[in-house]
Every structure is written in C-alpha cells, then in structure tokens.
Amino acid sequence: MDGMATSGTVLITGTSSGIGLAAAVAAARAGWTVVASMRDPARSGPLLAAAGAAGVAGRVHVERLDVTDAAGVEAAIARTVGAHGGLDAVVNNAGAGTVGTIEVDGMTAVRNTMEVNYFGVVEVTRAALPHLRAARGRLITVTSVGGVVGQPFNEAYCAAKFAVEGFMEALAPVAASVGVRVSVVEPGAVASEFVASQRLDIPKLVEAAGPYGPALRAYIDRTRKAFGNAQRAEDAAAPIIDALQHPDPPFRIQTSEWAHEFAATKLADLDGSAVQAMTAQWVSAG
Ligand SMILES: NC(=O)c1ccc[n+]([C@@H]2O[C@H](COP(=O)([O-])OP(=O)(O)OC[C@H]3O[C@@H](n4cnc5c(N)ncnc54)[C@H](OP(=O)(O)O)[C@@H]3O)[C@@H](O)[C@H]2O)c1
Numbered sequence: 001m002d003g004m005a006t007s008g009t010v011l012i013t014g015t016s017s018g019i020g021l022a023a024a025v026a027a028a029r030a031g032w033t034v035v036a037s038m039r040d041p042a043r044s045g046p047l048l049a050a051a052g053a054a055g056v057a058g059r060v061h062v063e064r065l066d067v068t069d070a071a072g073v074e075a076a077i078a079r080t081v082g083a084h085g086g087l088d089a090v091v092n093n094a095g096a097g098t099v100g101t102i103e104v105d106g107m108t109a110v111r112n113t114m115e116v117n118y119f120g121v122v123e124v125t126r127a128a129l130p131h132l133r134a135a136r137g138r139l140i141t142v143t144s145v146g147g148v149v150g151q152p153f154n155e156a157y158c159a160a161k162f163a164v165e166g167f168m169e170a171l172a173p174v175a176a177s178v179g180v181r182v183s184v185v186e187p188g189a190v191a192s193e194f195v196a197s198q199r200l201d202i203p204k205l206v207e208a209a210g211p212y213g214p215a216l217r218a219y220i221d222r223t224r225k226a227f228g229n230a231q232r233a234e235d236a237a238a239p240i241i242d243a244l245q246h247p248d249p250p251f252r253i254q255t256s257e258w259a260h261e262f263a264a265t266k267l268a269d270l271d272g273s274a275v276q277a278m279t280a281q282w283v284s285a286g
Pocket of ligand 1: 015017020067096143145186191193
C-alpha cells in the first residue's frame with residue numbers, strides 16, 4: 001500500500017473511548033477492516049453502538065489488548081494477522097494522563113506513566129513491525145502537544161510523550177527504508193474520558209501538594225478553561241484517518257489550528273525562554 005491511498009487492516013489501541021473509539025469508526029467508514037483493541041472488551045459497548053449507528057459494525061472487530069502486557073500484545077497481533085491475513089497499519093492511541101509533580105508523587109507514578117504511554121507504544125510497535133514491513137504499511141502514534149511542550153504538573157506524562165516523539169522520529173527513516181511510513185499525531189485538549197479517567201480529587205491533590213499547592217491550584221484553573229474549548233474526539237481522529245490514507249503523510253501532524261500554533265511556539269523557541277514565560281503564567285496565582 002506504500003504510496004497509495006487505499007485501505008486494509010488497521011489495529012488501533014485504546015478504542016473503548018475518546019479518540020481511539022472515534023478513529024475506529026472513522027477508519028471503518030473509510031473502508032478499513034478495523035481491529036479495535038482495548039484492555040477490557042467488556043467496555044466495547046459505546047464503540048459497537050457508534051459503529052452500528054455509522055453502519056460499519058461488520059468492519060469493526062474488538063480484540064483484547066493491554067499495551068502493558070507484552071505477551072498479550074504479541075498474542076493480539078498474531079490473532080489479527082491470523083484472522084485478517086496481515087496487518088497494514090497500526091494506530092498507537094492508548095494512553096493515560098497523570099497530574100502531579102515528582103517531589104510529591106515519587107517514582108512509582110512516573111514509572112507507571114512510562115509503562116502505558118511509552119513502553120506500551122514501543123511494545124506494540126516492535127510486535128507489529130514485521131507485519132507492517134511485509135505490507136509496506138503505516139505506523140501512526142497519537143502523542144500530544146505535551147510531547148512537544150513540557151507542561152507544568154505533567155512531568156511524567158510529558159516525559160513519556162517526549163520519549164515517544166523521540167523514538168518515532170528516530171525510527172521513521174529506518175522504517176521508511178523498508179517501506180513503512182511513520183507519523184505522530186499531536187492533539188491539544190480533546191473532549192474524551194482522558195481527564196475523567198484520572199479520577200482526580202482536586203482539593204485532596206492541592207492539599208497533598210504542600211508548597212506546590214498554590215501553583216497546582218492555578219494550573220488546574222487554567223486547564224479547566226482550556227478544556228472548556230476542547231476539540232471533539234471525532235475532529236481529533238480525522239487527521240489520523242488522513243495519515244492512514246494520504247499517499248505521502250507528514251511525520252508530525254497537529255489536530256487543530258490551536259495545537260499547530262502551540263507546537264510552533266516550541267519548535268521556534270531555541271533557548272526555551274518563550275515556553276518558560278508561557279508556562280510560568282499557567283502556575284502563577286496572580
Ligand atoms: N484528551 C486529550 O486532551 C488528549 C490530548 C493530547 C493527547 N491525547 C492522547 O490521545 C490518546 C487517546 O486519549 P483520549 O483523549 O481519547 O482519552 P480516553 O478517552 O481516556 O482514551 C484512552 C484510551 O486508552 C486506553 N488505555 C489506557 N491504558 C491502557 C492500557 N494499558 N492498554 C490499552 N489501552 C489502555 C483506555 O482504555 P480503558 O477504557 O480501559 O481505560 C482508553 O480506551 C492518548 O494517547 C492521550 O495521551 C489526549
């Protein structure tokens with residue numbers, strides 16, 4: 001499929017909600033056979049309802065896959081290839097946020113965040129590559145503007161997304177040498193289960209933050225406003241489908257004009273002063 005706008009079999013991780021769910025339905029609508037993976041298939045109701053409403057339920061196949069379970073990843077990809085005769089594309093979408101700071105939260109929070117957002121992506125990529133190479137296929141990874149701009153109280157999450165961006169930027173020319181196109185997709189705030197899934201108890205978090213409490217309070221107030229203008233999951237998913245289909249997709253794709261401008265600020269900020277001035281404002285109580 002290299003160089004052609006076509007369809008085939010795509011495996012998407014984290015399709016129980018949000019961007020992954022929207023991408024699964026949109027890919028099926030575009031003619032792809034979609035292996036819609038999720039760590040708990042009992043949570044497939046909303047996806048199957050959306051696929052049914054779109055008239056594409058027959059092209060959406062739910063598969064169990066927890067990205068932190070290496071043996072499970074290998075098995076899910078083997079089942080996919082066995083059932084569909086190959087694998088033409090993977091969308092690494094599964095991810096989870098975390099709000100906090102290292103002195104308060106300690107190493108376990110950082111390691112857990114890396115497991116899902118970074119090592120999970122690497123594991124799926126490693127297992128999929130032989131099949132993507134055979135298909136001359138596509139590898140698309142949902143990172144974040146948080147993979148470009150380090151944001152306050154997102155140290156672990158941004159570190160994981162930066163790591164994914166570095167991994168994919170380094171892999172892209174190597175994969176291209178064997179016919180596999182690699183892209184990263186960078187959303188800004190998206191209306192999904194992303195915030196709710198973190199089950200944040202804000203007053204408790206602020207109290208536990210001790211000396212960082214006022215900065216955290218300011219950050220949370222600012223973030224609430226940002227999520228008031230969040231992009232719809234369907235709109236964040238549309239560029240993923242474009243990257244699947246486009247004959248020559250770019251490496252780095254932002255999902256909104258806002259995300260484009262935000263990433264541009266960082267990518268032109270050689271000494272870091274523009275980003276520091278901006279993010280210092282986010283944690284300023286004044
Ligand atoms: N929402 C935003 O503002 C935003 C902004 C930038 C980037 N992103 C990125 O976009 C991607 C999708 O997030 P979303 O906004 O659609 O949030 P979401 O609605 O919370 O969806 C996240 C998905 O990842 C799944 N997941 C979590 N841990 C997993 C694991 N260990 N194995 C497999 N699946 C797992 C969740 O499954 P369960 O239902 O089982 O928990 C869920 O299906 C993530 O990579 C996120 O970092 C989101």
